[in-house]
Amino acid sequence: MLTQKTIDIIKSTVPVLEVHGEKITTRFYQLLFQNNPELLNVFNHANQKQGRQQTALANAVYAAAAHIDHLEEIIEDVKLIAHKHRSLGIKPEQYPIVGKNLLAAIKDVLGDAATDEVLNAWKDAYQVIANAFISFEKGLYQQAQEVEGGWSDFRKFVVDKKVKESEVITSFYLKPQDGGALASFLPGQYISVKVQITGVENSHIRQYSLSDAPSKDYYRISVKQESGNDIKPDGMVSTYLHQQIKEGDILEISAPAGVFTLDEHNDRPVVLLSGGVGLTPLTSMVNTLVEKYPKRPVTYIHAAINGNFHAFAQHMTELASKNKQLKNYFVYERPTDNDRRFQSFDKEGFITIDWLQSILKSNQMDFYFCGPTPFMKAMYNGLKQWGVEKEHIHFEFFGPAGELEEQAEAVQVR
Ligand SMILES: NC(=O)C1=CN([C@@H]2O[C@H](COP(=O)(O)OP(=O)(O)OC[C@H]3O[C@@H](n4cnc5c(N)ncnc54)[C@H](O)[C@@H]3O)[C@@H](O)[C@H]2O)C=CC1
Numbered sequence: 001m002l003t004q005k006t007i008d009i010i011k012s013t014v015p016v017l018e019v020h021g022e023k024i025t026t027r028f029y030q031l032l033f034q035n036n037p038e039l040l041n042v043f044n045h046a047n048q049k050q051g052r053q054q055t056a057l058a059n060a061v062y063a064a065a066a067h068i069d070h071l072e073e074i075i076e077d078v079k080l081i082a083h084k085h086r087s088l089g090i091k092p093e094q095y096p097i098v099g100k101n102l103l104a105a106i107k108d109v110l111g112d113a114a115t116d117e118v119l120n121a122w123k124d125a126y127q128v129i130a131n132a133f134i135s136f137e138k139g140l141y142q143q144a145q146e147v148e149g150g151w152s153d154f155r156k157f158v159v160d161k162k163v164k165e166s167e168v169i170t171s172f173y174l175k176p177q178d179g180g181a182l183a184s185f186l187p188g189q190y191i192s193v194k195v196q197i198t199g200v201e202n203s204h205i206r207q208y209s210l211s212d213a214p215s216k217d218y219y220r221i222s223v224k225q226e227s228g229n230d231i232k233p234d235g236m237v238s239t240y241l242h243q244q245i246k247e248g249d250i251l252e253i254s255a256p257a258g259v260f261t262l263d264e265h266n267d268r269p270v271v272l273l274s275g276g277v278g279l280t281p282l283t284s285m286v287n288t289l290v291e292k293y294p295k296r297p298v299t300y301i302h303a304a305i306n307g308n309f310h311a312f313a314q315h316m317t318e319l320a321s322k323n324k325q326l327k328n329y330f331v332y333e334r335p336t337d338n339d340r341r342f343q344s345f346d347k348e349g350f351i352t353i354d355w356l357q358s359i360l361k362s363n364q365m366d367f368y369f370c371g372p373t374p375f376m377k378a379m380y381n382g383l384k385q386w387g388v389e390k391e392h393i394h395f396e397f398f399g400p401a402g403e404l405e406e407q408a409e410a411v412q413v414r
Helices: 004-019 021-035 037-041 045-049 052-066 071-088 094-113 116-146 236-243 276-292 313-322 337-341 353-360 373-385 401-407
Strands: 154-164 169-176 190-195 204-209 219-224 250-254 270-275 298-304 326-332 366-370 393-396
Touching: 004 021, 004 052, 004 094, 004 116, 021 037, 021 094, 052 071, 052 116, 071 116, 071 190, 071 204, 071 250, 094 116, 169 236, 169 250, 190 219, 190 236, 204 219, 204 236, 204 276, 219 236, 219 276, 270 276, 270 373, 276 298, 276 313, 276 326, 276 366, 298 313, 298 353, 313 326, 353 373, 366 373, 373 393
Parallel strands: 270 298, 270 366, 298 326, 366 393
Antiparallel strands: 154 169, 154 250, 169 219, 190 204, 190 250
16 A cells, blocks of 8 residues: 555656656666566567657556556556557566666656655555556456467467458468467457567567457458558568468467457447558458347448558458448548549548538447547547547557557547
């Protein structure tokens, strides 16, 4: 238990630390990787380089500290991060390492302002926050291990099939190498893929949403090949998967995780909105809805640059023609001549809320969306303006949560 004095110190210093937030976490990562280079195998280097991880960690720690005497108020955030941690394989013994380096970073950046009293209060508070995560994550590891076909940590999967879905998206069908059972998952969840690329230091982990229904004897991920550059140095793992991984190769996978999932316990009509490769979790949801809930009306709206970048177009068209409950709309930003010739889209430009209102008529539905950040921002703010209640707005943001928080003040990030 923290003393009232410690709680008061923490609450009064959160704003001070927030001002230095990124400086502290940048220093923290320097110290962490200097002292514990093995942790480079866990953190996403691309996020580090862009400073996204720094912001994410800073936001998580400060949000927790600001609620230190009522951690239950941020339980949804704790769950979301804990799922991510379990998926990455974060272990209890890593928390003291993080704590030690975070404290050292606070001391370095604040200088004389970091009195012993302040540092001790943060040490105690960090322990409380770490314990909350450790105990939640323990439950998640147990659950992952105990479900039928489950496992903790990473398990080897064979790439059973590799299918090109669009100019930039390729699907990988994955089956356990040990031939054992496959844990089920909730539509919307993701897995982590750990790769060791020849000639590249450290192993690298990326998370990909599962893009088919849970009822199959494989997991499917559908990966966009990102083109990395100096400003956005991502793309190393997706390029490796696209260019080097072949059918028959082995990938290490952690068990499904994630809190952006289809609510299967009500029968409200569902609207699924996806942008670009953000269609992966939503495709899993559509496939599940038509398989399991044939009475629940579903509107699936996908925004893509044009038909060349549109994955699963044929699948969705066929699904809608076979299932009366499903209506599809395709929105192309810049249709090609072929798209025009074959009239393969319903609207040109972006998904706008005016247009959404015109096709849906009512806002009494459950909305799920996933896509690039500007798309998410547009959907979230548009739905709110239209009066859709928060409890009916569900979304997935796959980068460190802080990025979205910064850009869409309104979006209460997971
Ligand atoms: N589970 C998850 O959280 C996942 C998240 N993602 C995210 O989805 C993103 C998808 O990216 P790309 O395929 O590169 O998308 P993209 O750049 O191809 O864009 C797709 C579409 O989004 C729409 N869009 C873009 N800006 C918009 C705006 N301001 N207003 C309204 N609509 C807009 C446009 O219609 C565009 O054609 C990724 O960056 C990734 O972060 C992707 C997969 C899974």
